[in-house]
Amino acid sequence: MTLNQLQEEIVKLKNQNDVTILAHYYQSIEIQEIADYLGDSLGLSRIARQKANTEYIIFAGVNFMAETASILNQDKHILLPNPESCCPMAAFLTPEKIKKYKQKYPRIPAVTYVNSTAEVKAESDVCCTSSNSVKIVKKIKDEFNSNSVLFGPDANLADYTEQISKIKIVKMPENGHCIVHSQVTLDDMKKIKKKYPKALVLVHPECVRKVREIADFIGSTAQMLDRVRDSSSEDNEFIIGTEVGLLERMAQDFPDKEFYLAHEKMICYNMKKHDLNLIKRALENLDDKSLEVKVPSEIAKKALIPIEKMLEYS
Ligand code: SF4
Numbered sequence: 001m002t003l004n005q006l007q008e009e010i011v012k013l014k015n016q017n018d019v020t021i022l023a024h025y026y027q028s029i030e031i032q033e034i035a036d037y038l039g040d041s042l043g044l045s046r047i048a049r050q051k052a053n054t055e056y057i058i059f060a061g062v063n064f065m066a067e068t069a070s071i072l073n074q075d076k077h078i079l080l081p082n083p084e085s086c087c088p089m090a091a092f093l094t095p096e097k098i099k100k101y102k103q104k105y106p107r108i109p110a111v112t113y114v115n116s117t118a119e120v121k122a123e124s125d126v127c128c129t130s131s132n133s134v135k136i137v138k139k140i141k142d143e144f145n146s147n148s149v150l151f152g153p154d155a156n157l158a159d160y161t162e163q164i165s166k167i168k169i170v171k172m173p174e175n176g177h178c179i180v181h182s183q184v185t186l187d188d189m190k191k192i193k194k195k196y197p198k199a200l201v202l203v204h205p206e207c208v209r210k211v212r213e214i215a216d217f218i219g220s221t222a223q224m225l226d227r228v229r230d231s232s233s234e235d236n237e238f239i240i241g242t243e244v245g246l247l248e249r250m251a252q253d254f255p256d257k258e259f260y261l262a263h264e265k266m267i268c269y270n271m272k273k274h275d276l277n278l279i280k281r282a283l284e285n286l287d288d289k290s291l292e293v294k295v296p297s298e299i300a301k302k303a304l305i306p307i308e309k310m311l312e313y314s
Pocket of ligand 1 (some may be wrong): 062086087088089090115118119179180181243269270271
């Protein structure tokens with residue numbers, strides 16, 4: 001079967017069943033092409049709640065995203081085409097760890113990045129994404145009338161949020177990170193900037209501070225896309241400091257501009273554990289419980305509160 005035939009077969013199966021396919025920007029371009037909706041974590045959370053009015057949602061993303069969709073849609077079946085697609089960053093903050101931080105700092109609100117498990121979200125006061133962390137931290141600090149916030153699991157996003165918001169952050173834990181973004185060094189950036197001196201540098205806040213400091217723009221995946229969309233006709237070259245899937249999206253959406261990956265290793269192997277054959281398998285086995293991500297209702301009820309607060313605040 002050719003790639004086109006496989007994509008057509010998937011669309012046919014999808015249309016014959018009550019299914020919505022959601023895909024994160026870090027998915028391969030073949031998957032992005034057959035998705036009903038594309039987005040970053042916040043965008044997909046909103047879509048899962050407001051637009052995915054089908055009995056089944058196939059989520060081409062990592063497991064915490066499917067969990068978030070389950071929390072927001074307890075009446076729907078959320079399927080992960082490859083159940084092993086997980087986010088190593090989320091493993092940095094366990095429910096036991098966040099409980100310990102809350103015991104140590106009882107009057108400080110706990111903010112968790114959406115890249116966390118449902119159990120950890122259930123212990124949080126509010127969630128945030130890389131696009132809204134500054135706004136969320138300011139609002140929750142005011143609500144709790146505190147001088148600082150607890151923030152986890154990404155220490156680089158915590159650092160960025162503290163720099164911009166000027167609000168003291170206690171990291172939960174000190175060393176949480178994304179293996180894809182944090183591996184890029186200042187030297188890597190200097191090399192690629194030298195190679196493409198006219199290119200604007202766009203990086204994700206999960207990158208380390210030294211990398212962020214030489215960037216022209218820091219933002220979430222959706223914000224980077226907007227930055228390119230809003231660029232003037234003179235800005236034709238961009239160095240992209242995030243996962244390669246976003247660069248592929250940009251190359252398709254803006255064919256008259258050039259994009260260079262900040263580092264060739266910016267590939268999230270967990271996001272790439274899905275492929276078209278696995279999506280087809282999920283469509284053919286919609287009631288296969290081994291593919292379903294279902295957050296238990298008592299955890300979902302608790303985790304919904306900080307997610308809803310985030311959606312209300314952002
Ligand atoms: S890119 Fe990083 S934060 Fe995103 S899913 Fe992969 S490991 Fe997790």
